[in-house]
Structure formats: C-alpha cells, structure tokens
Amino acid sequence: MVDDQRGISLSLLLTGNEILSGNTIDTNSVFLAKALAEAGLEICRKVVVGDDLEMIVKGLQALSQESDVVIVNGGLGSTVDDLTAQAAAEAAGLKLQLHPDAMRHLENRIGQPNWSGYPSYLGQIHKQAKVPVSALLLDNPVGLALGFSITIGRAICYFTPGVPRELEAMFTESILPDILRRFRPAEPIDSARYNITGIGESQIQNMILQRLPAEIWQDIQLGFKAGQSTVEVKLKPIRTGSNPHLREIETMMNDLFREYLIDIDSTLFQAVANRLQERALKLATAESCTGGLLAANIAEIPGVSAVFEAGLVTYSNESKSRLLGIPSAAIERHGAVSREAAVLMVQGVLNVTGADCAVGITGIAGPDGGTATKPVGTVYIGWGDRSTIDCRCLLIRRDRRQFQQLTTAAAADLLRRYLYGYATDQRYYFDELSRS
C-alpha cells in the first residue's frame, strides 16, 4: 500500500518495553498520525519492539526496505536500555561517534538552572551525544536528547526522543518540513468524513449499504476508524482524484445519521461542551458508579470553566443524602440504584450547585453487588433541568472499566441529545435492554 495522497510509504518504529506491553497510552502515535494526516500523509504500518538491540536492528532493516520514510521513536535517553542510536548504526553499517554539536547542546542544556539535578550523571548523558557517522542532527529545543536522520536502504529514517513534548517540537520544526521538501505533493482527493456517536460499525455499514445503489461502490471505498466514543466513517474515491458522488453521499449521511453526527475530529465530550456554550448553560454532574469519570472527561477540554459548574461523586449512600439532600428513606424504599435515585440525584445536584442543567448516574459497575432483578451492568442515567427531568435504564454487561467508560459515553450522549432537543430513546449498541 502506498499513501494515496502523496504516493509515499511511511512507517513508524516504536521502541520500549512499556509500549510493547501496552501499559502506556501511546500518545506519540496519536500525535504523529494526526500531524501527518493534516499534511495529507498516512501511516502505512507501525512496528513495536522492546528494548532489545537485535530486535530494533531487525525492525529497522525490514522497514527501511519497504518504506520511503521511517520515523523511529524512543530509546534516545541515557539509561542502559536506550539502544536506538547503536541500533541505527548497526542497521546502516556505520560507526557511532561523539558529535561535537550534540556535545555542545548537552553542555548548554545542563548548564541551565532547570537542569541542575543532572550533573552527577554527566558521564551517562554524554552517551546521548553519540550518533552514527554521517547522521544529520535534529534540534531538540525543549530537552536533552538530540534526534538525527540517516538513510538506510531506500528510506530516510528520522530518530526521535520518546518524551512527547520533545518529539512534538522536533517533528513540527524539523522533520515534517524535511519530509514535505523531499516528496512533492500529489493531487488532493475529496474524501467525505463523518463522525458518528452511539451506533456500532456494523450497523452503520448496514444502513449505508441498504441506502446507496450498488454501482456507487465501483467508485467509492468505505472505511471505519473507531475512536473512544465515536466512529469515523470515510467514503473516499477508489481512484485518486475527485469524488463524483460527493453531494449524494452528503445528503444520504445527513439524512440517515443526523442526530448521531458530531463535528469531525471532535469528541463526544467536546460536542457537549460546545452545545452548552452555544446555549449559555452551566452543567453539573452527580456520579456514583462512574466515580467522576464524566466530570474528568469534560474537565479535560480547555476553557470548559465557562460551562462546567461542579461535579459530585456521591459514592456511598450516606454521601447521596449528605451532599445531595436525598432523603435516606427514599434510598431505602427504591434502592440507591433506581430510577427514583437517578432523578433525585439530578434534582439534588441542581439545588446544591445552582447549575442550569445536570446529569445523575447510579448503577452497578461490578464485579459484585448485582441482584436477580438488578444484575451487574444495570445503570440509571437521569438528566434535565429545573422544569423537566428524564431518566433511562441501560444494561451494559462489560468489565468494570469498560462499564464505566460506556456509561460515561451514554450519559454524555443523552445530555447532548437533550441539549439539541433530539429524541433520547434511541438504541445503543452496547445496551442489552434496548436490543430486546
């Protein structure tokens, strides 16, 4: 496969035991994929290896045979398992040497007050000034490790540090301009992209296939990319060039998915925050089983203080009474996981915060706490304002973490639909009650 816009084959090689084990969120891949996409470039493949010299060398040799560009990330630090520079030299058949400019960069950095914690390991840090003979240095304006580029096989290979802000500065300032200089831009293509929330991929495909005439698929290719609470649907011309069905597709997609569409490249939580801003409303949240995850997802958005008043995580039953003023008799009568409790949580949090609208979530995240009538995965989500409060019951039978994530997404989507005046009784693909 070659990239469809510029016709170049671009690969990533990531190093590090923590990325291989998947314990860390791979934010560097997210950044690179996005920054490259904005320049019309796509990643063709990604290889991850641990901190093992032989594996890095082999990965480099394989990728440099089938790629035009290889971006290598990680392993440029000063510890014994930082092996990338050595691997680069071996893969290219070159020697490592101390680069005088890199030495100067390190000494300048270490001399600055902020780096005063470092002097005792000066010896190891000098390791970071060793690069393969003939390598071109890439400046690191924000950290110690310098990057470098060399040609291996048919590929130009860029070696970058694993610290996200160091990678980001180096990529933006040095690497991307260099890639764009080397490879001439091709014709732009008209891809139609849509961001859909609340429906699963297979149902989206089914709806589209049933609607568009069969001949269209000779010109158009359908693709999906699942995000955290959205699916990106892409309809792109199979042959590079313009999209003959663009208008038809647009009409169909808006028609089929109107209430499910959110801004492209936006998250569900951003869509909620944007709509609150448009309507000049302040939100409050009352969460039990999700433990603050809805509040945390909303608070991740920059500038959200204009629309987010406060959140209460009333985890114990006592805190539901103390903090939200829910009578303990009501909890005893209906149970803490009930329609009544969810509605009272919304009322309570509106009262104590003075916000304009609110969401209340109470459910059984598991693994324990389920009953015959309310099994693990049962959750009540309430939402509304001082005049009306609505509530839905969902059954989300997943592990604790997935339950919390999907419940948070459902609550945000119900809030979004309420804020737009859309129906709030639609099916969620992860809800087993709305299926039957």
Next chain:
Amino acid sequence: MVDDQRGISLSLLLTGNEILSGNTIDTNSVFLAKALAEAGLEICRKVVVGDDLEMIVKGLQALSQESDVVIVNGGLGSTVDDLTAQAAAEAAGLKLQLHPDAMRHLENRIGQPNWSGYPSYLGQIHKQAKVPVSALLLDNPVGLALGFSITIGRAICYFTPGVPRELEAMFTESILPDILRRFRPAEPIDSARYNITGIGESQIQNMILQRLPAEIWQDIQLGFKAGQSTVEVKLKPIRTGSNPHLREIETMMNDLFREYLIDIDSTLFQAVANRLQERALKLATAESCTGGLLAANIAEIPGVSAVFEAGLVTYSNESKSRLLGIPSAAIERHGAVSREAAVLMVQGVLNVTGADCAVGITGIAGPDGGTATKPVGTVYIGWGDRSTIDCRCLLIRRDRRQFQQLTTAAAADLLRRYLYGYATDQRYYFDELSRS
C-alpha cells in the same frame, strides 16, 4: 531475540485503522502481554497495520518467517474492512471456504434471543464463517466471530477477534493451552522485579549503578518498563538459570527505594486503596483543575466503596464556596489557586462528607489562566485529617491532559506517603520547583 523462559519467539499482529492511529487504548495488547507473562512467555515484537489487505498479507508473511507463534488480532467481523481471513488465506497460499461448523455456530448464536438485532444482515455475517482450507476452528463462547489457527512458514498463527471479551475467552480457553502443549517449558529464572513510584527511570538507574559493584553486571541485566504512574525495574540473570545476587539485590532495593516501592503489578491508586483498607479509613476528594480524575482513578478499583466516601469537583469559584463552605473572602484574598485554598478544600470536604481523610487539589491546567507569579502548571495539593493538614506546591509544565494525569499521580502518592507516615517532601521528577 528469543523468549528467555521457553525459548520461543512470539509476535503480535494487530489490524485496524483505529489501532494504527493510536486513538483507541490498545487493551488487547495489555491483556495478551499480561496473560502471556503469567505463563512465562514474552512478546518479542508487535506489528500494527491498517485495514488494508496487502499490508496484512505482508505483515503475516514477514512475521511467520521469524516467529514460532504469531497471534493475529482484529478484522474477523462482518464489515467490508474486516479482511483478516482473506489475508490469512493469501499469506498461506490457501483458498477460503465456508466452514460447516462455523455456519452452525453462527446460526446457533443468531437464533438466541440476545442476537435478535442481527437477522437483517445475515448475508454479511455468513462472511464470518469463511476460513482458509485446513484451518482449525477456535471456539468463541461469547460472540459471533470464530477464530482459527493455521501454519504459515515456520509459525503457528492464531487468528482472533478484536472484541476484548471475545479475545479473552478464546485465548484463555483455546490458544494458551495449545501454545503450552506445543512448547515445552524451560527452566524458570529468578527475576527480581520492583514497582517504583515518583522517580524517573534515569534517576533510578543512576541510584542502582552507584550502589552495586561493577562486577555484578556480568551476571545481571537491568531493564525498565514504565507504567502510568510507576516504573517496573527488573534485574534478571543474563544466562538462563538462577540469580546469584538475589539477596544482595533485595537488600539494596529495599534500602534505596523503601518509601517509593509499591506492590508489584499494583497501580499507585490500588496501593492507596489497600492502605486505606488496612487502616480502616474513609477517603474524600476535592478537586478543581483535575476535574474528578483522582476520584475516577480510585473508583476504577473493584470493591473501593469500603474506603471511598465521596468526591467533589468544585470547578468554579462559586462551587468552592457553595459546596465546600470556603468563604468567598478567603478566595478573593489568596486566590483560588493558593496554599490557603487547597487547605480550606481539604477542611471543607472533610466537613461536608464526614470522611476520615481527604485530598484537595487546585491549580492552573492551562493553556490559559497563568500569571507571572503563578504560571500555567502551578498546582497546590493539600492532604490530611481533622488534626493536621499539609500542602505542597508543584510546577508541572505539560499539556493540559498530562498536567491532569501527573497532578493526579502526585496527589495519590502524597496521600500514600501520608497514610504510611513517610516523608512528603521528596522530589518528583516532573516537578520543576523541587528541582531547583
């Protein structure tokens, strides 16, 4: 590199545009790495390709030449970009055929009440019953897509569905037992593993290198694996077999890192919850700039209701007064981001929740809101109980999301240290105030 315990080379091949772009947390890798490690197996390399037939075929061919076992994940669904079965057939030089047992499995599944949403796309689902000729089926007890195994090159290749709980059931019940049957276990080795929180890798390495005599490194290899708020340090014998320095290493590690060590395979948040449980204390949280992320991380732990009373996300200044009873005059005098505010948040949340101990967090997450004396990244973390409240100021200059994650980790660690009676004035590698 071959696996050091069983001497087999094991690779992962993941398919899917969403994994390639890094937008999704790759929970399947996390699961596989952990489940394999428990059986004494390590992943040697991981390759990720998009939903592209040619790329999947090439990936399979390359990995099957250099691996004994390849686990392929994703692309067994019913949509047009599910291409893995076809790629398997092409890579193995076999034809695809409809497998009668797979058909029966699908029809049984679809006939059950829970799958009643599916009948309209029965035609597409039959695609999921096509596997390469000679493939052995792998049962999927919880979903539609069946897995299968075939031999390509020198490798046995297992093809598994992308839905986490389907992969987990199939791997545990069919694949792992098959791998263990095929490959005889080798001698166990004595690796010493430690989980350290609050110190960066390079500093840990420096401390260890300065302490252990140089000759030890002829026998022992040092490795690091960074988690979300911990670094796992592994000291393992270079030659398979027992570890001659195990006792010496143990003494040294406990001596150097005592207050920084947490249980192996445990997260920082679990360590806090465990200690609360041991001391029979209930916790409450008051968060501003972290927006509920500390509460959500704690609430992710099963059974945490025994120790987590409630959390307040007092995002606006008004909510700090309304919900926590902080006099607005105090906020005006000292500012909402101040030592005084953090201490008053702890006091306030202890009062309103009745919890035994609490944490209060107020800071400037950015990108806006910084001043000359309190730049973006400034945060005050308070903690304590009804008799004593302490507070620290940190400066964490990262993007908004990283700021929130690191602040949450620092707050959890200060709480942990308070609960153990350890010093709370130690340096954090991400804090620019404690460096100078």
